[in-house]
Each structure stands twice: as structure tokens, then as C-alpha cells.
Amino acid sequence: MERYKRAAGIFTCLFLxxxxxxxxxxxxxLMSYDEMVGYLSGGEIKYSGIRHFIYVLLAILVNILFIFFVTCGWLAGKKAGP
Incomplete structure (x- = not known):
């Protein structure tokens, strides 16, 4: 049973x-596309902020960092011997 828990944990971490x-x-x-900048009817450029993209980017990076630390702590906590 312990083997299946470990395999499921590793699979879940790798999937995440x-x-x-x-x-x-x-x-x-997506940040490199021109759709982020809109054009008005007179030809002026309407600036579209990337604040929401930055929030999503930071959330993803923090999530990756959290999963990495949890996985490292989980693997370091395993005892090599009995």
C-alpha cells in the first residue's frame, strides 16, 4: 500500500x-502578442496594461516553487534505512 501512495504522490507532483x-x-x-495593445478609431494606440498577466505569472511561479519545496521536503524526509 505504501508503494502505491508513493507512486501516486510522485505522479501528482510531476503532473502539477x-x-x-x-x-x-x-x-x-501570450505577453508577446499584439492583441494586448488596442487601437482607437483615430489611429492612436490604447495602452492595455499587463497587470493581470503579471498576477497570473507570479501565481504560477509561486505554485511551481511551492511544489518544488514540498517535493524536496518529502523526498528528504524519507529514511534510507530501517
Whole structure:
């Protein structure tokens, strides 16, 4: 039973890290699009702030950091011997 718990924990951590890295890639890629800057009818540029993207980016980075520390603590807490 312990073996299945460990395998499920490792799979969950790897899945969360992969999911967060994919979302990090998508957020960074989305920041480079021209859709973030709108144009008014007179041709002037309407600035569109990236504050919400930065919040999402920081949330993803903190989530990756948290998962990394939890995984490292979990692996370091395992005893090598009996």
C-alpha cells in the first residue's frame, strides 16, 4: 500500500509541475502578442496594461516553487534505512 501512495504522490507532483510549466509557457507567449495593445478609431494606440498577466505569472511561479519545496521536503524526509 505504501508503494502505491508513493507512486501516486510522485505522479501528482510531476503532473502539477508539467501543468504549471505549460501554463507558464502560455502566459509568457501570450505577453508577446499584439492583441494586448488596442487601437482607437483615430489611429492612436490604447495602452492595455499587463497587470493581470503579471498576477497570473507570479501565481504560477509561486505554485511551481511551492511544489518544488514540498517535493524536496518529502523526498528528504524519507529514511534510507530501517
Amino acid at each position: 509541475i508539467a501543468l504549471n510549466l505549460a501554463s507558464l509557457y502560455l502566459v509568457v507567449d
